[in-house]
Amino acid sequence: MQSMPPMPPRIVFFAASLLGLFAMLPFAVIAWARSAPSPSRPIHIVQDMDFQPRFNTQAVNPLFGDDRAMRPKIAGVVAVNGGSGSSHLEQGVVDGQWATTLPSGIPMDMSTLEHGRTRFNIFCTACHGYAGYGDGIVNERALDLMGNADGPVYGTAWVQAKSVHDPTVRDQPIGQIYNTITHGIRNMAGYAAQIPTEDRWAIASYVKALQRSQDATLQDVPPEHRESLKQ
Numbered sequence: 001m002q003s004m005p006p007m008p009p010r011i012v013f014f015a016a017s018l019l020g021l022f023a024m025l026p027f028a029v030i031a032w033a034r035s036a037p038s039p040s041r042p043i044h045i046v047q048d049m050d051f052q053p054r055f056n057t058q059a060v061n062p063l064f065g066d067d068r069a070m071r072p073k074i075a076g077v078v079a080v081n082g083g084s085g086s087s088h089l090e091q092g093v094v095d096g097q098w099a100t101t102l103p104s105g106i107p108m109d110m111s112t113l114e115h116g117r118t119r120f121n122i123f124c125t126a127c128h129g130y131a132g133y134g135d136g137i138v139n140e141r142a143l144d145l146m147g148n149a150d151g152p153v154y155g156t157a158w159v160q161a162k163s164v165h166d167p168t169v170r171d172q173p174i175g176q177i178y179n180t181i182t183h184g185i186r187n188m189a190g191y192a193a194q195i196p197t198e199d200r201w202a203i204a205s206y207v208k209a210l211q212r213s214q215d216a217t218l219q220d221v222p223p224e225h226r227e228s229l230k231q
């Protein structure tokens, strides 16, 4: 009868499994560190230019006599593209009221209106439609998507571009239309970055013309053309 080879003492098994467990510890820590959110910055070995000395808002900077890191504007300095300083041209406001006329230098004539039409057709019709009723191609597509969706549209809501013939918009002075184009309104973004000031005024005057085209009386037509419209 063959005898069994002697077994190693139990303590060896115990020590080996403990060692195996400890060997896994670094990997577990790394996996945890990679997945758990942490408020502190990651360890940054290559700094490049990631952290540069700077002053926070309202911080103290003894370099200046008044100890302020934020420097006030120097009196009388105008930025290179800093605008004219005219509130009529820049904001569409005259004496605290929305302007009812174009600013000086932009004539209300056919060439301004034609220019406004091309800009309107480029920048606005996608949402507002060519006649300004808010029925542009983006609206059609949005309604299509909302209509085709099975069940709720994941909390999405569609705000249609407002009709410029809505009484609340139709009665707005040209300065207010200009201001909407410049700064946007509610869900509509501003276009100051894409459309130069003069072009925004041209668009505003075209919007006024569009509104007039849908809400005119015979008295708005020059007398010599009235007869042909009467029948």
Ligand code: HEC
Pocket (backbone or CB within 6 Å): 120, 123, 124, 125, 126, 127, 128, 138, 159, 160, 161, 162, 164, 168, 169, 177, 180, 181, 185, 186, 187, 188, 189, 191, 203, 207
């Ligand atoms: C991306 C779509 C989109 C484009 C492009 C767009 N608009 Fe709008 N516009 C809207 C929406 C949406 C509203 C309504 C916003 C709301 O009620 O939240 C609106 C509202 C308006 C209003 C009504 C403001 C008021 O007082 O209620 C005017 C006027 C207007 N837009 C003019 C323009 C002009 C002019 C352009 C082109 C320069 C333009 N929009 C481009 C989406 C657009």
